Amino acid sequence: MNVNLKINGVAYSVPKNATILDACKAASIHIPTLCYLKDINAIGACRLCLVEVKGARSMVASCVAPVNEGMEIFTNTPQVRRARKLNLELILSDHDKSCLSCVRNKSCELQKYCVEYGVTDENYFKGKTNEFSKDESTLSIVRDNNKCILCRRCVAACKVTQNVGVIGANDRGFDTHIGCAFEKDLSDSPCILCGQCIVVCPTGALSERDQTDEVLEAIADKSKHALVCTAPSVRATLGECFGNEPGTDVEGKMVAALRRIGFEGVFNMNLTADLTILEEAHELIERIQNGGKLPLITSCSPGWIKFCEHYYPEFVENLSSCKSPQQMFGAIAKTYYAQKMGWNPEDIIFVSVIPCTAKKFEVKRDGQSAAGVYDVDYAITTRELGKMIERSGISFNSLPDEDFDNPFQLGSGAGAIFGATGGVMEAALRTAAEAILNKPLEAVDFTEVRGVEGVKKATYRIGDLELKVAVASGTSNAAELLDLVKSGEEEFHFIEIMACPGGCVNGGGQPTQPSYVRNYVPLKELRAAVLYNADKNLGIRKSHENPQVIEIYEEFLGNPGSHKAHDILHTHYIKRGK
């Protein structure tokens, strides 16, 4: 059912359940929003989306106002422009305006609208201001409430998207601020460090712990060997930091940039994604055949691991003991590769570039130091890599395409799709099915587990085995799935969980996109398509056929699940309270 209305005098027909904001979007009119996030945060708080409606008593917030038959909407009157500008000036009256040194300078949504609406006097309203101390208590996330505009997008991401809810609005009126219960630091709360709050923040109130300078310093130390590897999804998003459309594959340029930054070895984490699959598929088969704890649940996503440890500790034994691909890489670099090169593991600085903020925490976990030193020294986000490239004076878009370095150059198609929800499952199925059947698999596409839905379930017949699998992304979806398992309502052999909705392509360390992109562009799908295209076009599509992985087993580890593999590639978890 549609209704007829007029926007700025032009007639349109829009769905009956649309908001004025939706209707304007369909009419190619851009309405500024600072608080609105589709599906999770429609609260009409920022008052930037105000429009005039004929006959209405006052201006209406278009993000929460439904359309009506015969409505006449005006989006571009002097009154509307004045009201939006006034509201921006009011927000600025209690905002830390040190934009030049702000992490979100040039990508801040507040800054953008101040320019658009002609805010020329940033101190138009002078008065009392709040002074908050920064929360830098965690290894991953930094909160600076002096930059916060109380839009509550982070609160919605934490509570609605992730079912975590460790941050919220405290106190009232002028004292209102976003924080944890009883004003505790974030590190004292059961935060999973997924970083979904950061990617939805319109300003610089939330950011990752920035380690770019530390890494650049480490590279400059020539007494050390600085090695880097990049996670599967980084090549699908890094281009966005340099003005490329979402869904641009920049693998070659990314490698070229890392080499020019000065890394001695630039490696492909898709390879250790393959390594993870060999270990995990072996673990799955062993648990099925020997009556081990089922369902086996994947352990690649450190945000998910922390969620499990805090909120579903009864499933800790279900977690795969495999380290994540990042940690496996660091471990292999500081054992196998160090041995091969005749280096002391202490002289290696191992950096991983990841789409994730929780990985900064994972690096410092217990049981992540195969060579007696931390497997990984620095985990930096896609955003930090973007900054490092800029700071190094590299014109990213005009770089040539280059290949990763040997002996860790190759990843299979299975390794490539690790960065999207369902990818780890599909990769594992390709290897596990072949191992169970003991013959090559003809069809390697397990399309049932693809796509961005929050929970996916499938049953596959492999020989005599009816393998039941499920995939969840976003921890609120994970909670929904785990509740089904807990109640005994459903049974599975194997579950893949990624903490971020859509998987790593939408990770908390990925480039920020403003709400008008997040709300209307299918970011997850576009970014994931890069990975599935790579998979389709790669000659090797199964992890166990990756010749460089085979080489690592032949030269060093022995077989998947061997004693040595366990020492180096596996870890343990703990039960944490809420």
Add this chain to the structure above:
Amino acid sequence: MKKKLTTVVFNGTKEQELKLLKVIEKYKDIKGSTMPILQEAQEIYGYLPIEVQRIVSDETGIPLEEIYGIVSFYSQFSLNPKGKYAISVCLGTACYVKGSGEILNKISEILGIPQGGSSADGKYSIEATRCIGACGLAPVLTVNDDVYGRLTKDDVAGILSKYTI
């Protein structure tokens, strides 16, 4: 401004906890019952410290932060226990124009605790109240059931010295 949180040691009893659990049970299937649960919890304990809020959170499944957000929003909820000597200063219009704000500040200064707070030993608590209907005596303060009127800030120290044991 972040709220000053109590440093008074929690000493809730098993009996109080059972009472609270009964309250939560009563509201189990009623939507939007967080407010009445918290109100009754405050009736049971006199205030809502983290220990009490955590019970409510664990039993209802509502994140602790959301509960704290509600408690810190509404001025009817208290995060601090009432002291052995509960001092209330009237900030109603008549008292306020007669300088009760200064009196409140003076008490805060002498006892070293902010408005809405309580001393670590649980002896004193200070709160600001609305008009208590004694405008003829403005400005007015009360300590438990004792009423003091027509005050200046110089009277404060003398009054407090009566409540030291």
